[in-house]
Amino acid sequence: MKRSIGAKTLAFPTPTWVVGTYDINGDPNAMTVAWAGLCCSVPPCISVSLRKATYSYSGIIENKAFTVSIPSEDHVKETDYFGLVSGRDENKFKATGLTPVRSELVAAPFVGEFPLVLECKLLHTLEIGLHILFVGEIVDIKAEESALDENGDPDIEKVRPIIYGTGSRSYYGIGRDLGKAFSIGKER
């Protein structure tokens, strides 16, 4: 039996990603987001939604670029910190000891210690309401060697990404392998 719980911003799963930007002074900033997702195959694109009030918002507008750094479980505390304070008040890289690495392709920094990084140039800006949706074209992905499988592709079980649980506001790891996509549906 289903019950109405009202109009909420709630869905499972949502990602836990860190958006990297340079501010107007060229200082690196980073911000955790969960309102985000892949959104196009050709060109490869990802969307992240930010409030205008965030410091990162102005960084994206200024540079027409951002990165998405995907943390592993090992950095869940630093990742949470990136969502707790504003880059207006604190240099979050200095505070965490994590390394801002300048992208050679777009005007944005990424988190050196995170296993998987998407470098994006701003393609579209869509003002929805409290949040503005930015579509970034993924111009390259950088991956740690240790996060790659035998074919040289990023392996989700080696990256060990973080899931954000809306509602309870908890982080989760990924769990067991449930089967191959475009395959197990044939077995019904």
Add this chain to the structure above:
Amino acid sequence: MKRSIGAKTLAFPTPTWVVGTYDINGDPNAMTVAWAGLCCSVPPCISVSLRKATYSYSGIIENKAFTVSIPSEDHVKETDYFGLVSGRDENKFKATGLTPVRSELVAAPFVGEFPLVLECKLLHTLEIGLHILFVGEIVDIKAEESALDENGDPDIEKVRPIIYGTGSRSYYGIGRDLGKAFSIGKER
């Protein structure tokens, strides 16, 4: 050490959601998506990206509405099937035995057996490239009683959503609780 792996549509984690639509004849259709995410808090919105070639695309355009049904691990095979075939060729609800339930709020059906359902009216359409991004305003969420916590909120551990692993194209469950958001970052 990081290695460039090129411009790909790849990120971890991505969701596994089923978009429900009515076709031009009023028949229910459903399609699995992973290029999707929450995208605004006020109004509460979710985005799903579809190719124009899909049957569901025309269903959204026709009705200016869609639902997002969130499957649990129990229905991973049916969920994969929803992404394997086109509603042009087959009635996927009949084929799976799952129940299309008419939303009372928007012109779209949801999957009766899935624990969590978002009813959405189309707010924005953004043509990116191969994929078109649809922003839907979440007008209500319906949840199974069995998926709610003691406060009446959806519990991710009871919903047991499915994560899609891009690259390897595998499904995963959620794993262990890594801590509270907006909290564990203070402990660094």
